[in-house]
Amino acid sequence: MKLFSVQIPELAKCSVLMRERSRVEETIHAMQRAGAGSLQVISDFDMTLTRFAHNGKRVPTTHNILDNRLLIDEDCTKKVNLLNTYYPIEIDACRTAEEKLPLMVEWWTKVHELLIQQRIRKDMLARAVEESSAMLRDGYKLFFDRLTEQQVPLLIFSAGVGDVLEEVIRQNHVFYPNVHIISNYMDFDQTGVLRAFKGQLIHTFNKREGALSHAAGLRELQGRPNVLLLGDSLGDPDHGEEMNVEETRILKVEERKESYINSFDIVCW
Numbered sequence: 645m646k647l648f649s650v651q652i653p654e655l656a657k658c659s660v661l662m663r664e665r666s667r668v669e670e671t672i673h674a675m676q677r678a679g680a681g682s683l684q685v686i687s688d689f690d691m692t693l694t695r696f697a698h699n700g701k702r703v704p705t706t707h708n709i710l711d712n713r714l715l716i717d718e719d720c721t722k723k724v725n726l727l728n729t730y731y732p733i734e735i736d737a738c739r740t741a742e743e744k745l746p747l748m749v750e751w752w753t754k755v756h757e758l759l760i761q762q763r764i765r766k767d768m769l770a771r772a773v774e775e776s777s778a779m780l781r782d783g784y785k786l787f788f789d790r791l792t793e794q795q796v797p798l799l800i801f802s803a804g805v806g807d808v809l810e811e812v813i814r815q816n817h818v819f820y821p822n823v824h825i826i827s828n829y830m831d832f833d834q835t836g837v838l839r840a841f842k843g844q845l846i847h848t849f850n851k852r853e854g855a856l857s858h859a860a861g862l863r864e865l866q867g868r869p870n871v872l873l874l875g876d877s878l879g880d881p882d883h884g885e886e887m888n889v890e891e892t893r894i895l896k897v898e899e900r901k902e903s904y905i906n907s908f909d910i911v912c913w
């Protein structure tokens with residue numbers, strides 16, 4: 645307890661839940677002893693590195709940022725706004741990942757097809773991000789700065805839109821060389837018009853597959869056995885499993901405590 649109240653006061657807050665406080669304490673001690681050279685951080689992006697809401701309004705996900713008249717027309721806006729339909733399914737603690745999977749594929753596929761039809765222009769993305777209310781979490785600057793100072797790789801695994809994600813962190817001045825991103829990237833034609841999404845679709849429940857298919861990019865993380873895994877979804881705890889590492893899992897959620905406490909070491913709600 646002393647460790648948390650003195651060194652990490654946030655973890656002593658009543659909004660922080662831990663299944664086994666003593667085990668988490670031991671893990672943090674071990675990670676501290678091993679030092680920054682043994683550490684890597686894996687995080688998802690939307691609602692983990694970005695805020696869930698601000699002043700009572702949902703902060704847009706990277707997909708939602710594309711809902712801007714610079715990029716898509718009014719008719720598309722009506723069709724593309726599927727968050728209220730599919731998000732409750734994504735976070736439904738009563739459904740299994742197997743039940744959710746086809747619905748998640750349906751959600752991402754529908755939206756990506758609509759976006760492609762809109763012939764989105766690459767040179768408009770930065771303005772769309774500027775005009776959006778995208779917002780990283782409080783303390784993000786310290787988080788990114790410390791990791792880069794200590795040369796700790798930060799791997800962002802996101803089922804969002806990589807091009808938009810990059811622009812958000814660039815505009816917040818934290819797109820440092822230690823930041824690596826695996827996400828759904830747009831494929832633009834020679835004139836800068838969206839024609840497809842690159843590679844295999846990444847959604848909440850296949851991030852593990854995404855990690856494997858990008859194994860080459862993960863090589864530089866080898867020799868760093870300690871992983872701090874940050875996520876907001878029950879699909880996230882899988883990220884580190886292929887990597888044969890000790891990990892501490894920290895999660896940001898608004899609700900669904902019970903199931904999250906069973907999946908993550910630390911739950912912030």
Ligand SMILES: Nc1ccn([C@@H]2O[C@H](COP(=O)(O)O)[C@@H](O)[C@H]2O)c(=O)n1
Binds near residue numbers: 706752848877
């Ligand atoms: N068309 C979509 C599809 C997904 N989302 C949300 O984005 C989140 C993905 O980002 P992570 O960085 O958390 O992997 C996902 O959890 C969905 O809730 C969306 O807004 N629109």
